[in-house]
Amino acid sequence: MEVEQWLHMANGDGENSYATNSRLQEKAMLETRPVLQGAVVELYRSLPARSTMVVADLGCSSGPNTLLLVSLVIGTISDHNREAEQEQRPPAAAMELQFFLNDLPGNDFNLVFRLFPCRSVHLFHSSYSLMWRSKGSYQFSYRGLGSTCEKKVPDELSGGAYLNEESIYIGKSTPPAVIKLYKEEYQKDLSLFLTLRFNELVCGGHMVLTFLGRKSKDMLLHGEASSMWDLLAQALLSLVLKGLVEKEKLVSFNLLFYAPSVDEVKTVVEENNLFNVEHMSVFESSWDPQDDDTHDDVVLGCTSSGLNVARCIRAVVEPLIRKHFGEAILDDLFMVYASMVSKHLKKAKAKYPIIIVYLKAKH
Template sequence: MAMNIERDLHMATGDGQTSYTRNSRIQEKAFFQIKPILEKATRDVYTALLPRTMIVADLGCSSGPNTLCFISEVIGTIARYCKEVGLPHDHPQLQFFLNDLPSNDFNNLFKLVERFNKLTARNHQGEAPPPCYISGLPGSYYTRLFPRQSVHLFHSLFCLQWRSHAPEGVKGTRKTHQDKGDIYITKTTSPTLVKLFQQQFQRDIALFLKLRYEELVFGGHIILTCIGRKHEDVLRGESNHHLYGLLAQSLQSLVDEGLLKKEKLDSFYLPVYSPSIGEVVAIVEKSGMFNMNHIKLFETDWDPESHAVHDSVSSGVNVARCIRAVMEPLIASYFGETILDRLFKEYAHRVAKHLEKEKTKHAVIVLSMKKRCYMKTGTYSSNSFTESLQRAMIYGIRKRKLPL
């Protein structure tokens, strides 16, 4: 069966042992790292624009608890700010949209939202939090999702390494002898294939930025966190080369055992690309649509439980669970469900052997940006005077208690 991104690209469903809900600790640890950046962006948006209804979107929310951590952080930031300025009960209304592809397990997500609402109400019995409304929004973030200039804050965690589809140009073509068995870029990948991956990334991100620019209010912010790479040289040995290379080796072992057809593996590519900071900056600057407030790279262990685990075998199992929670639906759709247990057992073994030799980490890029104001001359400017005047007018209207 051919790969269909909208149908096949979603995290493992439900809340069982192999589900994303139970195996998203890597994402949780990354979110903890970006919390100060999120808090600053939230405060900046709110204090600059003072919206009575603040529209916030989590793109690629998936079906686990991390999107609720994001919601909680935004609510807490607004509540703290209102208390600091002496308006503890003058909260804006917060409308959250949780976006992912239609195949996402929204049913499981809504169950978590119900628990979250009850917990929030219990934790704020003495002091009411900002009114909060949460909705699901199925659809690809490589399409328009919102009305023009309607969103104040966008957030996306561990999603933009995913492409809209496998690299253009590889569909219907055969891998060279050099590329046989590759499902992503490795040290030996042919320059032609590397270029196809890079070009697909550039097209997708340019489109993503254009769409989000149209949907953001002027002065709105966007925070993007994705799996990246440390070095500008894409062929240099990096975390994801090893991570996906070991998965390719595990699939090849099933071919050797006669459990998979060689032709099937040779036609399979992961629709991912891990960019460098330089690549991200180049695309943002070329777009001319955003001012970058903050960009940095940090690292996190492959094994999210590495602090409590002291042997490579256990770490191999942990890493395999995390990757299975992400890759299982894609692999099951393309190769069939019957190979899953055997595949990820082999993968855990190969990861353990790799970790015995080196303790590899994920490289994570976080980027915070603000939408630029468009000038009639055709140039872009942050136009701080106009923004300050707009803020003063909005604040004056609110003080007079007139509707916006």
């Protein structure tokens, strides 16, 4: 599978598109806004007069969130200058802002990609991208157009050795050897990502990264990210039992995804030794993108929440499902998935742990 062509959000602006179902990602960006604003202000104050601040958004995708980072950065600088004027501090020197919006070629928003020259970027931002796995040589972007980046599961899982038959990710039945493979490949991916971004950042450049993770160190307690994919695996298995999907198709399907713990991320950053950690924390977001109350553990409308979650997940994985299983099963699959999510939410509200990391280059 030419995965870089299929690992992208659902295109268009229809009912099942990412553009229509990307509120979950918007909420994460708004939650992390204070950290981003702090990074922007510090960079802005440090740059000399009449310079250009270069900001790159890795994994911008398409839809209403695509220009949200642009708006946040411009708004932050505008607010900072307004406060300086009110406090009668010297006005900031004139500055230009340059934005690079970057994603895989399969996404709709694919006409503004640029390579990043060495020492050219002041701020890298990436939201909801780094849990998607990658392996291979790439020179300029985690999700870049024209790179040789190959998104893939570990070789041992894609070469005919089906070691994870009852799961499409890391589940209760996943063998320890498979868990080890996922963990090792993720560590390699993140270390390489940090090294390449370091080479593209200016001296003292910043990165603000947000991605799904887990709260527990124990891989067997992988948390709600794993539960979400377990339910999708169960939905696929139900179609196998109905004769709508071949068993071989299911057992050969493994998601290109890994949700790390905070400690795993911290260890990779420390061993990489190219960045200082300015901030690292975890917050939670409800599975249902329309549910903004993360404190109440009761779901009042389980049926509607199940549908909301199913639409959100479909917008993310539909191209991968279509490529591997065919388009004919999509409606049935996500109808079953919505029902299973609804039953899951009757037990308690499900939440994603989300990791935010603010790094500053050491050079």
